[in-house]
Amino acid sequence: MFEFLEAVVQDYMTADIKTVGRSMTLADLEQRFEADDYNTYPVVEGDDVIGVVSKFDFLKCFAFTTYSLVPHYDDLMKQTVGDVMTAEYIYVGPATKLTRVLQLMVEHRLRSMPVLGPKGGLVGMISRVDVVHALGVATRNL
Structure with a gap:
């Protein structure tokens, strides 16, 4: 399990x-x-x-509430990503420990998050599947 404690994003992210x-x-x-x-x-x-933009963001526009009527399906599908995306998002860097990624995923119920380089450019994504894989690698060595 010590191997997982030392694992970092860049070793398991999807680039x-x-x-x-x-x-x-x-x-x-x-x-x-x-x-x-x-x-x-x-x-x-x-x-x-x-x-x-996640599948959840996509689905939110189809949710029925007591405060709003849902427009016609075709009208909803003409909306843009900019209309439904999450502008304030959580990201990590390539050197972030996977223990921190796991903590963020659990606290914020995230399935994946962007990995940004030192200058802010996109270098990859880290997902739950990547973290599960890292845990499997660490526990196989026990």
């Missing part, structure tokens, strides 16, 4: 990731979620990560 832009429609986003089997995409503008 080859796909991103979306804020102008992408929800209809296109839905297709991307299905094709890529991602739970969260970083939303980028130029070289900057301006937010994240």
Whole structure:
């Protein structure tokens, strides 16, 4: 288990990731979620990560409440990623310990989060699957 305590994000993150832009429609986003089997995409503008959009963000616009009526499905699907994304997001760096990642995931019920380099550029994503894999590697060595 000591191996997990020393493990860092850069050793387990996914570096080859796909991103979306804020102008992408929800209809296109839905297709991307299905094709890529991602739970969260970083939303980028130029070289900057301006937010994240998750399946949860996508589904929120379809939720019924006593305060709002849900528009027609086609109207909802014309909304953009910028309309539903989370602009204030949690991220980690490549040198962040996986114990900290695990803590953030549990505290904030996150499935994945962006990994930003020292200058703020996107270098990868770290997900629950990555953390589970790291735990498995650490416990196999016992």
